[in-house]
Each structure stands twice: as structure tokens, then as C-alpha cells.
Amino acid sequence: MGDSNQKLHAIMISFPFQGHITPFVHLAIKLASKGFTITFVHTEFIHHQITKSQPHKTIEPQVFSEARKSGLDIRYTTITDGLPLEFDRSSNMKQYWDSIMQVFPTHIDEFVNNMVKSHPLSAFFLVTDTLYAWPATIAKKYNFVIVSFWTQPALIFTLYYHLDLLIKNGHFASNDNRMDTIAYIPGVKAIEPKDLTSTLQETDTTTLVHRVTFKAFEEVKKADIVICNTVEELESETISALHQKSPIYAIGPIFPPRFTKSTVGTSLRAASDCTEWLNTKPHGSVLYVAFGSLVRISEHDMAEIAHGLLLSEANFIWVLRPGTIGSDGTNILPVGFEDSIKDRGMIVPWCNQIEVLSHSAVGGFLTHCGWNSLFESIWFGVPLICFPFAYDQITNRKLVVNDWKIGINLRDEKSITRGEVGEKINLLMRGTKSDELRKEMNRVKKTLENALATDGSSEKNFKQFIKNVKELMRKRNGLSI
Known part of the structure; x- marks a missing residue:
């Protein structure tokens, strides 16, 4: 690989x-905009899901065609x-993850081998999810060279x-x-x-999720570079400490070009x-209620959210899967719910979240605290009600409510x-509480905007990463780059 004409290919x-x-x-598009050749790999199953969701069936995600x-x-x-x-x-998650x-x-190995043989003028490197x-x-x-991309907070x-x-220290495994405070990380x-x-x-600690996590974090210590979808100013102490262990760059939030006008989804x-x-x-009068595609809400919680929406004074959009029924086969929404909300509520099976959050009518977001959702909400200045279920969502809630003070908590374990x-x-x-949250949200939003500016921390870190x-x-590889 000593040819100086070789092109960097991720x-x-x-x-x-x-x-x-x-x-x-979005990272693939950003890397390509810096002159890299990108080969983006999906599983056949994910490809099938994406193409089904697109209005015009294509052989690849529309975002890449654009x-x-x-x-x-x-x-x-x-x-x-x-x-x-x-x-x-x-329905068969264990077999799937096995x-x-x-x-x-094995299939990745075969694919990479073929890529190397068929592209002799390419100098390849890997960008893979940390959880692999x-x-x-x-x-x-x-x-x-291996770049590990962590899509969650540095914390x-x-x-x-x-x-x-x-x-x-006995806090895990x-x-x-x-159950006392952890102050040694x-x-x-x-x-x-x-x-x-x-x-x-x-x-x-023998579950599938634990096995995946343990193995992934043994492997990530062998990565050449770690990039993280976060903002350095929001997690400065954590990022600084990680720098002592590995080259890590906070390059987030990873948004698409022309983010506020983007209509090409993923x-x-x-x-x-x-x-x-x-x-x-009216301006700021709508609450957006949406949970991740993997979130499974209990019948009790679903019914209580529905009744709570009726009790509140807010207009709302609720992203709710079709056929929401209880274990006994009956509709678990309150009797007459859809008739009661006709003037102030809208129920949809799925929506373009960016389009909703960017609309001036939206003034709040009841969310499961997925990391992408949080950054999108911050970007559009929409304060949050946090209703985490599992995995990273619980820790994300801690950042939102305790550290950044841009949201309120709906529940812990009760x-x-x-x-x-x-x-x-209504709060x-x-x-007053709403005004306080919006003030803090504007401050954090400004932090994101500054980070993504030409001379901002995320842009500087991205350049240093490259x-x-x-x-x-x-x-x-002996390249003259």
C-alpha cells in the first residue's frame, strides 16, 4: 500500500x-464532504426495512442518492x-443477536477481503459502531486503522x-x-x-445485552480512535479524563447538512x-409525545399517559403504533378517547420528528430520552418531560434533568x-417552571450552535480526528497523504 495516489476509503x-x-x-455524509470515499454497509434486513419506509422504492436509502x-x-x-x-x-432476539x-x-470478513482485492487504489479504514x-x-x-463511533453520551x-x-467497589455485578453515591469514576x-x-x-450479568456490552468494551480499547456523538462543553470533564486513556473526539451532534430544512429521512x-x-x-401550544421504536410501554403506563393528556390543557401529537391493545385484546385507551381529543389532539403511527420539533407550534416533548431525540429537541429549543425506560435512556435523563436543567422527570422507578x-x-x-426550562434550554442550544460553528469545538475536533x-x-501504510 505504498502508492501515493491511493484514496482514503472508509x-x-x-x-x-x-x-x-x-x-x-449523517457521519458518512460529513466524511464524504471532506473528500473521503465511503462504502456504507447495512444488513439486508435493515435495507429491506428502510426501502419499505420510503415513498419511492429505491435500491438504496434516498439520503445517499441525494x-x-x-x-x-x-x-x-x-x-x-x-x-x-x-x-x-x-420475537427471537437471542437467536438474532447470536x-x-x-x-x-464472517460475512464482514468476506466482504472486506473482496473490497481490498477489487479496489487496489483505495486505502481502507474501518468506522464501526462501538457495540460491535x-x-x-x-x-x-x-x-x-479502526475508528470506533460511540453514538451515546461520553458519560x-x-x-x-x-x-x-x-x-x-461493589456497585455492579x-x-x-x-446503593451509595459513586464518586470514583x-x-x-x-x-x-x-x-x-x-x-x-x-x-x-449473563444476559445477551451484558455479553454484547462486555465484549464491545474489551474491543474498544484496541481501537485507534474513538469518536463520540456529544459536545465537549456539555461533558468536558468526562471527555478530558477519557483523553488520558485513548484518542477520543467529541464531534457531535452529528446532524445532516441543512438540518432544519432536511426532508430526506433515515x-x-x-x-x-x-x-x-x-x-x-398557536405558537408553543403543542406537546409532542413520542417514544423509540424499541420501547415497550406497559398497559398501565399507556392508559395513564392517555388520561393525563386528557387532564392537561395542552394540544398534542402522539406517535402511537396502530392496534394498541391490552393483553386481553381490548383497546387500552380510555373509552371515547379519540372523540374527546378531536379538537386538540392528533394520533399518528410515525412521523418525521425533525419536521415536528422544528414547527413553531411545538412547545414541549414527552420523550423516552433517546440520545438523538434529545439533541434534536435541544437544537429546536423544545424543553422535555423525561420518561426513560431502559438502557442509556436512564442516564440520559440524568444529564437532561440534573446537569443541564432543560427538562423535568416523569418517573424514576415508581x-x-x-x-x-x-x-x-401543564408545568x-x-x-414559571416552563420559563426557567426555556431559559436553560436556550443556553444549551447556544452551546450546540457554537460547537458546530466553523471555529467551534466539534468542528475543530472533527478536523483533528481527520x-x-x-x-x-x-x-x-506508507501513504503520502
């Missing part, structure tokens, strides 16, 4: 879930995850990175985990056990258009009540 492979795919796609029209060198391909397309992955962990890497457990093996075999990365400290002043990810709060579902309805509502839901909706949407990749490629 092979990018995201984790096959919506919250990971979205920033990965990028190429702008002259970007993005190629797209698919690889089997080891299971037939018709296999029901959602295939992702054990079979999928195979990148270091592939990178070593082909002498690739969660460092908690997993220091699992040994949590275990040593114990039959009776300690580098770069983390203090965190309560209730604010750890759900994975770190469980006592059974969603796995077809979206409803809410604009016409929103245009009829069950929610309709009275509490209605009360907190978020109007009055420089670091080129230096490593030059040293490892």
Missing part, C-alpha cells in the same frame, strides 16, 4: 437499530446478518469503560449492589446508582405528515399516575 458499518443508524448515516447528487463519493451495499429476510427478529455476534463477522465485538480482529487481519462510555472499578464527579444505565443496575418506518394540523395551532402526567405536562408548557486518521494511515 468502510462504515452501523449497529442495526434506528438510534445508531441515524448518526452513522448526497451523490452533490458530488459526494458514497457507495452503498448490503450484507446478510446470517438469518433469512423473513426471520422474525423482534447471529450478529457469531455469523455476521469484531472490528479489532478484522482491522488486525487487514492492517486497517455512558466512561461508565462502561471503567466496569472494573464498578465491580471492584454483585448479588447485592451498593475518572471524569465523573458523582452519580447515583439509580442513574446508571439499566444494564449496570441489573444483578444478572427512518425505518413510513412517516405521517403533521404540518397541516400543526399550522392550525408507576406513573394520570394526575402526575397531567400536572407535569412544562406554561408558568488529521489523526491520515497520520495513522501514513505511518501504517
Whole structure:
């Protein structure tokens, strides 16, 4: 690989879930805009889901077609995850992830081998999701530089990175985990056990999620570079401490070009258009209620949210899957609910979240606290009601409510009540508390805007990350870059 005419070529492979795919796609476009050739890899199953959701069925996600029209060198391909397309992955998650962990890497190896042979003038490097457990093996075999992309906050990365400290101090992997404040993780002043990810709060550490996480964070310590979808000013102490362990760059939030005008989505579902309805509502009067595609709300919580919306004074859009029924087969929404909300409520199966949050009528967001949703809400200055369910969502809530003070908490572990839901909706949407939240939200929004400015921290870090990749490629492969 000593040819000075070789072009830097990133092979990018995201984790096959919506919250990971979205920033990965936008990162691919940003890298391509800096002159890199990109080959973006989806599993065949994810490709099938995306193409089903697009109004015009195409052989690739529309976002890449649009990028190429702008002259970007993005190629797209698919690889089997080891299971037939018709296999029901959602109902057989263990078998699905066994295939992702054990079979999928073999197909990746075959694909990379073919890429290397068929593109002799390309100098390849890998950009893969941190949660994959195979990148270091592939990178070593082909002498690739490996970039690990962490799509969640740096706080969660460092908690997993220091699992040994949590275990040593009895806060994790114990039959009776300690419940006192954790104040020994580098770069983390203090965190309560209730604010750890759900994975770190469980006592059974033999689950599939635990196995994936443990293996991934053994592997990430072999990565050449880690990039993180966060903002340095929002997690400065954590990022600074991680720098002592590994080259890590806070380059977030990873948004698409022309973000506020973007209509080209990356969603796995077809979206409803809410604009016409929103245009009829007063400024800041609408609460947007939406939870992630993997979130499973209990019958009790669903019913209490519905009653709480009725009790509140807010207009609302509720993203609710079709056929929402209870375990006994009956509709769990209140009798006459849809008739009662005709003047002030809209129920849709899915929507373009950016279009909704950017609309002037939207003044609040009841969310599960997915990381992408939080950044989108901040960008458009929409304060939050936090209703986390599992995984990173719980720790994300801690950042929103305790650290940044741009949202209010709906629950910790206790069950929610309709009275509490209605009360907190009204608290978020109007009055003194609402004014305080909006003031803090404007401050955090300004931090994001500054980070993404030409001389902002995220842009500077992105440039340094690219420089670091080129230096490593030059040293490892003898390139004149």
C-alpha cells in the first residue's frame, strides 16, 4: 500500500437499530464532504426495512442518492446478518443477536477481503459502531486503522469503560449492589446508582445485552480512535479524563447538512405528515409525545399517559403504533378517547420528528430520552418531560434533568399516575417552571450552535480526528497523504 495516489476509503458499518443508524448515516455524509470515499454497509434486513419506509422504492436509502447528487463519493451495499429476510427478529432476539455476534463477522470478513482485492487504489479504514465485538480482529487481519463511533453520551462510555472499578467497589455485578453515591469514576464527579444505565443496575450479568456490552468494551480499547456523538462543553470533564486513556473526539451532534430544512429521512418506518394540523395551532401550544421504536410501554403506563393528556390543557401529537391493545385484546385507551381529543389532539403511527420539533407550534416533548431525540429537541429549543425506560435512556435523563436543567422527570422507578402526567405536562408548557426550562434550554442550544460553528469545538475536533486518521494511515501504510 505504498502508492501515493491511493484514496482514503472508509468502510462504515452501523449497529442495526434506528438510534445508531441515524448518526452513522449523517457521519458518512460529513466524511464524504471532506473528500473521503465511503462504502456504507447495512444488513439486508435493515435495507429491506428502510426501502419499505420510503415513498419511492429505491435500491438504496434516498439520503445517499441525494448526497451523490452533490458530488459526494458514497457507495452503498448490503450484507446478510446470517438469518433469512423473513426471520422474525423482534420475537427471537437471542437467536438474532447470536447471529450478529457469531455469523455476521464472517460475512464482514468476506466482504472486506473482496473490497481490498477489487479496489487496489483505495486505502481502507474501518468506522464501526462501538457495540460491535469484531472490528479489532478484522482491522488486525487487514492492517486497517479502526475508528470506533460511540453514538451515546461520553458519560455512558466512561461508565462502561471503567466496569472494573464498578465491580471492584461493589456497585455492579454483585448479588447485592451498593446503593451509595459513586464518586470514583475518572471524569465523573458523582452519580447515583439509580442513574446508571439499566444494564449496570441489573444483578444478572449473563444476559445477551451484558455479553454484547462486555465484549464491545474489551474491543474498544484496541481501537485507534474513538469518536463520540456529544459536545465537549456539555461533558468536558468526562471527555478530558477519557483523553488520558485513548484518542477520543467529541464531534457531535452529528446532524445532516441543512438540518432544519432536511426532508430526506433515515427512518425505518413510513412517516405521517403533521404540518397541516400543526399550522392550525398557536405558537408553543403543542406537546409532542413520542417514544423509540424499541420501547415497550406497559398497559398501565399507556392508559395513564392517555388520561393525563386528557387532564392537561395542552394540544398534542402522539406517535402511537396502530392496534394498541391490552393483553386481553381490548383497546387500552380510555373509552371515547379519540372523540374527546378531536379538537386538540392528533394520533399518528410515525412521523418525521425533525419536521415536528422544528414547527413553531411545538412547545414541549414527552420523550423516552433517546440520545438523538434529545439533541434534536435541544437544537429546536423544545424543553422535555423525561420518561426513560431502559438502557442509556436512564442516564440520559440524568444529564437532561440534573446537569443541564432543560427538562423535568416523569418517573424514576415508581408507576406513573394520570394526575402526575397531567400536572407535569401543564408545568412544562406554561408558568414559571416552563420559563426557567426555556431559559436553560436556550443556553444549551447556544452551546450546540457554537460547537458546530466553523471555529467551534466539534468542528475543530472533527478536523483533528481527520488529521489523526491520515497520520495513522501514513505511518501504517506508507501513504503520502
